[in-house]
Amino acid sequence: MTMIRKFVAGALAVIAGGTVAAVLIQPGSATADKRDREPIVIGHRGASAWRPEHTLLSYETAIGLGADFIEPDLVSTKDHILVARHENEIGGTTDVADHPEFASRRTTKTIDGVAVTGWFTEDFTLAELRTLRAKERIPDLRPESTAFNGLVPIPTFDEVIDLAQRHGVGVYPETKHPTYFDSIGLSLEEPLLATLARHGWRKASDPVFIQSFETANIRDLHKKTKLRLIQLVNGSGAPYDHVAKGDGFTYDQMVTPAGLKDVASYAYGVGVATTRILPVGADGRTVAPTTLVRDAHWAHLDVHTWTVRPENSQLPVDYRRGDPASPVYARATGDVTGYFNKLFDQNIDGVFSDDPGIARAVLGARALH
Known part of the structure; x- marks a missing residue:
């Protein structure tokens, strides 16, 4: 960890209760959380509240805001190079539609049982992808980020690691649609490792977590690597590899005490939707916390939760602020600081945030009390 990250990264302002307090954060220091170590902050797709997601601009910003x-x-890609995109369909995250030379590659595919129309990374070589921006x-939710449209290419996984190592932070890669990519001969796990x-x-001591919503690939990785593995758990539904098999297994079963014990046999922790920890009622407001964090800790699993986003529309109703009639409401x-505090009160071990700076600031403030 760099000197800057040790001594300066936490000098952020926390706005709470109408006051502004400067805080200095010592990464890794103990907080009020009972597991005597500070939760980690994961820059979700970088700092996607501030820059277009999965770009070096976004990752650099996340690092500057204090992400661990x-x-x-x-x-x-078609030539089996790993690149950073939330989906293999890139029509919504690149300017591919503005490239007439690639117009004929627009197609419809079935990805995890869903028909998707657009342009797909596996139909492009890396050299071709690098011509896109x-x-x-x-943009409707984050219009300021459109100022960065067209400036940077899709980064490779190599480039993301290079950036992380230069700045003394870790990487938390997710394999997307592993069953699908296996089916077309472009398995993700081997090039990842x-x-x-x-x-x-x-x-295991290296600053890496590998995550997936599917289970078969994480179980297989457990046999091949000592790196820490995280089983992702959606708020509903089932892992697609189980859907493909038709065995009826669901995420609800995964978070029972027996299910968590099974996960602990192959993974270091679970990455769960925030609603698995702080459910919301029919009115969109949070209700009493679940026992998931406690149950996972009993099974010797760390708990990371996703994703805290700062906008009103992305927060539970009781953490939204302002006039709902406003066109920019x-x-x-919203009260993202309050929501972070409520999550940290549950003794989680890590949080994914679109704005890692707020998460870092909240942890700094908690360390002072």
């Missing part, structure tokens, strides 16, 4: 880890979602995926190994990351910042 940056998260690249990984998909494959990234853009903001949700090979890329990490080239950069010297092979051990949906994208206005």
Whole structure:
């Protein structure tokens, strides 16, 4: 960890109760959380509240805001190079539609049982993808980020690791649609491990977490690597590899005490939707916390939760602020500080955030009390 990150990264302002307090954060220091170590902050797709997601601009911003880890979602190119995109369909995150030379590649595919129309990374070589430029995926919610449209290409996983290692932070890659990519001969796990190994990351103590919503690939990785593995758990539904098998297994079963014990046999922790920890009622307001964090800790699993976003439209109703009649209410910042505090009160071990700076500031304030 760099000197800057040790001594300066936490000098942020926390706005709470109408007061502004400067805080200095010592990463890794104990907080009021009972597991005597500070939760980690994961820059979700970088700092996607501020820059177009899964770009080096976004990852750099996340690092500057104090993220401990940056998260690249990984998909494959036609020539089997891993690149950072949330989905293999890139019509919404690049300017591919403006390239007439690629018009004929627009197609419809079935991805995890869903028909998707657009342009797909696996139909492009890396050299072809590098002629495209990234853009903001949700411009109505994040219009300021459109200022960065067209400036940077899609980054490779190698480039993301290079950036992380230069700045002393970790990486938290997710393999996207592993069953699908296996089906077309572009398995993600082998190049993932090979890329990490080239950069010297092979051990459980290295700053790497590998995550997936599917289970078969994480179980297989458990046999092949000592790197820490995270089983992702959606708020509903089932892992697609189980859907494909038709065995009826669901995420609800995964978070029972028996299910968590099974996960602990192959993974270091679980990455759960925030609603698995702080459910919301029919009115969209949070209700009493579940026992998931306690149950997972009993099974010796860490618990990371996703994703805290600062906009009103992305927060539970009781953490939204401002005038709902305002045309910018949906994208206005709500009481994200209060929501972070409520999550940290549950003794979680890590949080994915679109704005890692707020998460870092909240942790700094908690460390002072």
